[in-house]
Amino acid sequence: MQKEVLLSPKYDFNFIGGDKNSFTFQTVHKLTYEITFKPTFCLFGEDSSFAPYTFEFSIILVDNPADKLPQLDKAILPTIASIFADFFEKAPDTIAIYICDSSDGRQLIRHKKIDTWFYYYKHIFVKIDSQFLQKYGTIYPVSLIIKEYHPFRTQIFDEFLNVVNGYNAGK
């Protein structure tokens, strides 16, 4: 199955760079996506020793000319997975945080998609999932992804869970 995804068609992408480490690609349905790895202090705080290595991973639909819900496109997930692998190759100590947008109520679908592509790389990366629960009941799934053999794996997971559980005073 892993071989299947690695061999499945994917789009060429380009590293744009910038302060958000952006990548871009276009699909046959004329959609343009940006994948970004934005340095973030939001989660661990500036004082954390993990802060310089922490990036928020985002998938931004930059242009959707038909203004319709994007169609199923089997090449998108392998493309995103390749971009992810490319970024980690450049910065292997990266701690990637992914928060699923809940504004349109599709956060659980997004989370499932991330799980799908992550499955193919589970021998390289390790992921931990949790969620933020907003006051009025909206759930925001949040995942942290690092290299499987990250030397501070246990400490990172502990700190992540502490923060997400809201024990991090003075944020």
Next chain:
Amino acid sequence: METVAKKILTPEERQANVDKFIKRWKEEKAKDEQEARDRFKTPEYQAILKKLREKNAKRGIIIPEV
């Protein structure tokens, strides 16, 4: 080694922290998305996309020009 005792927050304080975090995250996300959409319109960005379409086309993936 000095041990700093962490204050145990009340459920209300924890909820306030989470709500504050999500609010800030959503504001930043909206700003980032708008920046990306603005960047998309620039000639430099369009030139990158043109090159990508050419690269894809060489592999038989035809991406129509918008």
